[in-house]
Amino acid sequence: DQQVKQNSPSLSVQEGRISILNCDYTNSMFDYFLWYKKYPAEGPTFLISISSIKDKNEDGRFTVFLNKSAKHLSLHIVPSQPGDSAVYFCAASAMGYGNKLVFGAGTILRVKS
Amino acid sequence: SAVISQKPSRDICQRGTSLTIQCQVDSQVTMMFWYRQQPGQSLTLIATANQGSEATYESGFVIDKFPISRPNLTFSTLTVSNMSPEDSSIYLCSVRPSTGELFFGEGSRLTVL
Numbered sequence: 001d002q003q004v005k006q007n008s009p010s011l012s013v014q015e016g017r018i019s020i021l022n023c024d025y026t027n028s029m030f031d032y033f034l035w036y037k038k039y040p041a042e043g044p045t046f047l048i049s050i051s052s053i054k055d056k057n058e059d060g061r062f063t064v065f066l067n068k069s070a071k072h073l074s075l076h077i078v079p080s081q082p083g084d085s086a087v088y089f090c091a092a093s094a095m096g097y098g099n100k101l102v103f104g105a106g107t108i109l110r111v112k113s
Numbered sequence: 114s115a116v117i118s119q120k121p122s123r124d125i126c127q128r129g130t131s132l133t134i135q136c137q138v139d140s141q142v143t144m145m146f147w148y149r150q151q152p153g154q155s156l157t158l159i160a161t162a163n164q165g166s167e168a169t170y171e172s173g174f175v176i177d178k179f180p181i182s183r184p185n186l187t188f189s190t191l192t193v194s195n196m197s198p199e200d201s202s203i204y205l206c207s208v209r210p211s212t213g214e215l216f217f218g219e220g221s222r223l224t225v226l
Contacts, residue, residue, distance in 0.1 A: 043205055043217035103156040
């Protein structure tokens with residue numbers, strides 16, 4: 001039972017354009033959402049998060065949008081840079097589940113120069 | 114944030130043997146976790162490493178297969194016992210300081226022949 005889904009296994013974007021990575025979840029108890037970036041041979045690194053009380057959080061080139069009614073969140077990267085090429089994982093947690101993180105399968109982003 | 118060191122970073126093992134992975138954190142943390150990332154799949158929580166008591170395992174993971182030690186608040190080990198090729202994965206140690214996000218080590222890439 002995949003509670004967090006990233007339906008696009010890969011995405012290719014031109015440098016300077018916007019990258020939009022999508023994530024859907026099924027458990028309405030989730031109240032905290034995070035995005036992680038992972039380069040090959042490295043552990044995932046935290047990118048940005050959003051609480052369910054918000055619908056948008058911005059940090060530099062990265063913005064996360066949350067649509068609770070649709071159980072959908074997205075990560076926008078503007079402008080995209082070749083160094084952004086990595087695997088991006090969406091994750092969710094709920095206080096009622098001990099705050100354990102549930103991860104999506106990841107989306108490979110390739111930014112072409 | 115937290116700096117997490119894992120050893121070994123990679124290893125090739127024979128079927129039926131066991132391997133112990135070490136995780137060292139540069140500060141005391143209460144919450145420490147072990148994750149697995151099988152090829153092409155998401156990060157799956159194996160267990161929560163509890164200091165001074167038995168680890169808490171997720172559904173599908175058992176202590177006999179993945180014994181965990183947590184002797185203090187900065188160190189933990191995960192052993193993968195009686196390995197088979199299906200255990201070939203990246204094993205990741207992670208910690209959660211007081212903030213909501215998880216910090217990950219670089220991972221230990223295990224290949225079982």
